Amino acid sequence: xxxxxxxxxxxxxxxxxxxxxxxxxxxxxxxxxxxxxxxxxxxxxxxxxxxxxxxxxxxxxxxxxxxxxxxxxxxxxxxxxxxxxxxxxxxxxxxxxxxxxxxxxxxxxxxxxxxxxxxxxxxxxxxxxxxxxxxxxxxxxxxxxxxxxxxxxxxxxxxxxxxxxxxxxxxxxxxxxxxxxxxxxxxxxxxxxxxxxxxxxxxxxxxx
Numbered sequence: 061x062x063x064x065x066x067x068x069x070x071x072x073x074x075x076x077x078x079x080x081x082x083x084x085x086x087x088x089x090x091x092x093x094x095x096x097x098x099x100x101x102x103x104x105x106x107x108x109x110x111x112x113x114x115x116x117x118x119x120x121x122x123x124x125x126x127x128x129x130x131x132x133x134x135x136x137x138x139x140x141x142x143x144x145x146x147x148x149x150x151x152x153x154x155x156x157x158x159x160x161x162x163x164x165x166x167x168x169x170x171x172x173x174x175x176x177x178x179x180x181x182x183x184x185x186x187x188x189x190x191x192x193x194x195x196x197x198x199x200x201x202x203x204x205x206x207x208x209x210x211x212x213x214x215x216x217x218x219x220x221x222x223x224x225x226x227x228x229x230x231x232x233x234x235x236x237x238x239x240x241x242x243x244x245x246x247x248x249x250x251x252x253x254x255x256x257x258x259x260x261x262x263x264x265x266x267x268x
Contacts, residue, residue: 070224074206076231077147077240081139081190084236090132091192095167095259098123115174116257120166127165136190136261137162140238144186144265147240160186161268170198170258176249178204184264188240191233193259197252200230201239204246233260 099117108121126133144160181187205227
């Protein structure tokens with residue numbers, strides 16, 4: 061009987077999509093100005109942040125129509141949907157004639173010392189973040205292995221483990237970077253150690 065070599069196969073991968081938008085400078089400038097204007101004038105948003113202990117400003121709890129309010133957000137929405145369509149193909153989804161549609165979008169202005177605790181995005185199939193301004197020290201977004209709660213008595217991973225086998229994986233932000241992931245993937249934003257605001261736009265997509 062011929063001896064066969066042991067085989068290890070990688071199953072059930074968790075995919076994260078990253079792209080850099082071309083000629084993002086002018087878009088980022090417009091989004092940054094819009095973000096500061098919203099932070100100044102969105103009283104309902106500021107009350108939401110104070111009530112929920114959110115440092116800085118987010119429009120998450122107050123404004124649901126950013127692409128209708130502002131041309132830069134409308135342009136960003138179109139770009140998000142183009143990249144989401146590519147990601148859906150890589151995920152081999154059978155969309156049955158549908159396509160990913162960005163139905164919610166909110167801006168985040170995170171000051172020095174701010175953070176965003178571990179969470180998932182409900183009522184969506186894809187989620188993501190676009191980075192507008194990331195001063196040095198702004199900190200990464202950290203993704204958690206979705207099997208973490210099921211590992212029970214499994215030993216911890218070695219510090220030298222390859223990136224694909226780590227329990228937590230960081231993605232460093234950069235202006236013009238777009239990240240997409242499936243909405244069930246838990247993630248967090250550690251403490252912002254930058255001497256300045258970390259500005260991003262987060263969003264969810266559904267199939268429509």
